[in-house]
Amino acid sequence: SQTIHQWPATLVQPVGSPLSLECTVEGTSNPNLYWYRQAAGRGLQLLFYSVGIGQISSEVPQNLSASRPQDRQFILSSKKLLLSDSGFYLCAWRKTGGGLGYTFGSGTRLTVV
């Protein structure tokens, strides 16, 4: 069966420090991958999506970047965190050409202090 792993679950980082959040998918190949952010009291905003290795599309201008070094690995990064980067980050995957079945990871709660 397919599973999605996201880590760490919680993270407290000082302003100006770097960030790396990792998401991996098991049990499928060539998935579409997504990073969403949920700011306090708000809905989920799409940050990045990827349809293949090295292919990243950014949805909003921001302090973050994403990379896909392997087929089932999706990394969210920042060189210098801002207070406004705090939030709940969710990774999701969907089978390419496989309809509308999205599966979400358990999320990372990031607090920038």
Added chain:
Amino acid sequence: AQSVTQLGSHVSVSEGALVLLRCNYSSSVPPYLFWYVQYPNQGLQLLLKYTSAATLVKGINGFEAEFKKSETSFHLTKPSAHMSDAAEYFCAVSDRDTGRRALTFGSGTRLQVQP
């Protein structure tokens, strides 16, 4: 561009009462619509989805939603609330870009169930 509006950021019901969570969408083409539930500090779990088949969609945990094109609505209902239904609920619409197919979410509705 697509958008989703969820009316009411907080809804409180008594245990056993009807649950009604409202969702209206904006889309230039027939949309795909979803309802997700999120428990504290967890990811999202799919409750149900509408994909142009039956307009009344039944999901997990006794929830259902009805797609009404004339009202551009996709409200979520459950006849009798249970304490375990307390969570945050998100309505979402999917675009039809076959490559992107990302979800656009509403701002969420937090459901409280009173004993």
